[in-house]
Amino acid sequence: MRYRTAWQALGQNPLKVLRSSWPWRSLAYLLSGVAFGSVTTAVLVLALAAGIVSLVLLVGAAVLLGVALSGVAVTRFERWRLRLVDLDPVPDPHRCPDRSGPLAWLRTRLREPATWRELGFTAVSATALWWMDLLVLGFALVVPVLVMTSPLDDPGAWPLAVVGLLLLAAAPYTITAWAGARAAVTRLMLTPRDSELGRELTDVRASRARLVDAFDAERRRIERDLHDGAQQRLVSLNMLLGQARLDTPSDSRLAAQLADAQDQVTLVVEELRELSRGVHPKALTDQGLAAAVGNLAARSALPVAVDIRLSHRMAVPVETTAYFVVAEALANATKHSEATRVEVHARLHHDVLTLSVSDDGTGGASPQTGTGLVGLADRVAAAEGRLRLSSPPGGPTLLHVELPCR
Template identity: 75%
Template sequence: MRHRTAWQALAENPLRVLRSAWPWRSLAYLVTGVAFGGTTVVVLPALLAIGVASLPVGVGAVFVLAVALSGVPVARFERWRLRLADRDPVPDPHRPPERPGARGWLRTRLREPATWRELGFTAVSMTALWWMDLLVLAFGLVVPFLLITAPLDDPSAWPWLVVGLCLLPAGPYTVTAWAAARGAVTRLLLAPRDGELGYRLTEVHASRARLVDAFDAERRRIERDLHDGAQQRLVSLNVALGLARLDAGPGSTLDQRIADAQEQLTLAVSELRELSRGVHPKALTDHGLAAAVENLAARSVLPVEVDIRLPRRLPTPVETTAYFVVAEALANTTKHSQATRAGVQAHLHAGMLTVSVRDNGVGGADPTTGTGLVGLADRAAAADGRLRVSSPPGGPTLLHLELPCH
């Protein structure tokens, strides 16, 4: 069942609908709607009557408040039930409580427009929607069944049998069409409004930024542990081997073995230093973006011209994002561009850091080919920035990054 809604199934091929699950899903949607609507028609007016009658003794306010908030559970159940007629879930429009506990939850819900919109939906459902569900089920299924069985009680009523048999094939279409329309109305009334979606998008963006910040903090911790822990131990071991070599006879087998061990240890320290720079460069933490990119350019196999003039240190997330974008861009240049030179420029203007990385390579950089550009764009977006790439076939390639410095 590849269709997302009953509407799509009806619109694409009405004849195939009868062989799909949509009529049965639609039937379940309307039957549960009648059952749930009938229950709310009995329960909510009874609670309201009890609340109004008991207001003089004080406890009535609890029942009235329960009726006022009844739209919240009703709408939650309706959003869950809607999956029968519309497989795309409807997002919950409610915000998390501002404070913990029942009082915080109550305060937040009473202040939300979504709560009162859901109460209005509950009223519409009680007074109209579930009654219409019942009528559609009656005319689509019950009436044809009664007409077909009419000759069992009165043989002279056989013409009604013909009418019932003619109406019976239309039943699944009637049920499916109304379930689709009912689902569309429900989605329209219960879906989050622009302001509520904006709040959720803000929360998602903030959550993503927090994850990036936590990841960068962890990278800095690993770099410190490598530099202050493992790297220092290896350096101390190299010194100890040097002292041990003094006690060995010059040119002896032991002296040669210690020299070989020192050589391997020196290589290990160099590799560990490169690894710690890749995790999080110490120059970035201590001296800022300009110094870190200068060190990066000095280690590059390509000649890289660096022009970074910043009036001050930038926020840590901005510096980290800019550095790793430059590092990945230069790595891509070395691996894929066949360039003979590259350049990095950065400047700060009106609270916006602009970074440009260019090369004279063959161009043709495509984010879909796994060159890391998608990851760079995601990282820039997490910092509320924007990444643009110009790389026509034949070159040159220009990567342009903009990061706000809040």
């Protein structure tokens, strides 16, 4: 079994600790803590003194600002050093500045709670932690050596050599135990708080929702361009071809060519209409979810029973997400499930739209099979909804979606 921390290795199997690398890693962790802590303390004390003395000049304010931001650099090294005794990395709580440049970085760091928490950790480390590292190393290594060598001056004190030897044998446990405790305290102080993670998650969700909204807006624009532009021109061309046929003898070769061209234009118009429905159905914008899903059912190769009862129209992102859930589910049922019937059910409960699509096919649907379910789940998640899939081998398949309508 591979242990993730020195504390875990010592607590689970202390007999094997001596044969592992954890005591040596712990020793390196404490030695580097003493070295880095002493240097950091000396530099910060000198910088703080110089900043206070030169505060009358403008230079002192810059020095004190550097001291305030020193925790960012110190804790970055601490997070890297922590990997000696804790294999799980501590996430960096800082976010990237909105703009480039040192001033944007400075404003961002000064406004973050993590910056001041890291300054507090630096103060605790400088005043207590590295001193305790030094104390533990002295007790675990220096004291046993002094006790063992005391009989050299007083031969009658030979029992102290045994005591020193026993203390030295216990040194790996002492060092590993304190290194594990020290690492736990460091992780506790440096791990981002829930409020900070919550803000990051909120930003990510908002960004993802904006991307989905922008994508849907672009789909609607493309649908309008197809409907009002290319489609209308093709309809006009079809009418011109029809007028040309009226002016042409019906038994001529040109009349047959015009008829063939008119049939081809009619086919292109139908395909373009189908394409525009796939991009963003006009019925969804004009009439709502029930009408748009009804059109999907009418064009489906499978019999589809639609039971959608909604008391009012919902927000555009909710209707769009629900529509494409149904469209993807019907496409999967037609292509993969060997189903003979599909049922679509939707209700609006207070501020939540519940939507389910079921079929009597062979089942076995899974996001890993590449049937578009991953993209569908991402779209539902972007709308802060939940998607659940039940599709055991042999069927039936049930896709259940809940979308908030706040």
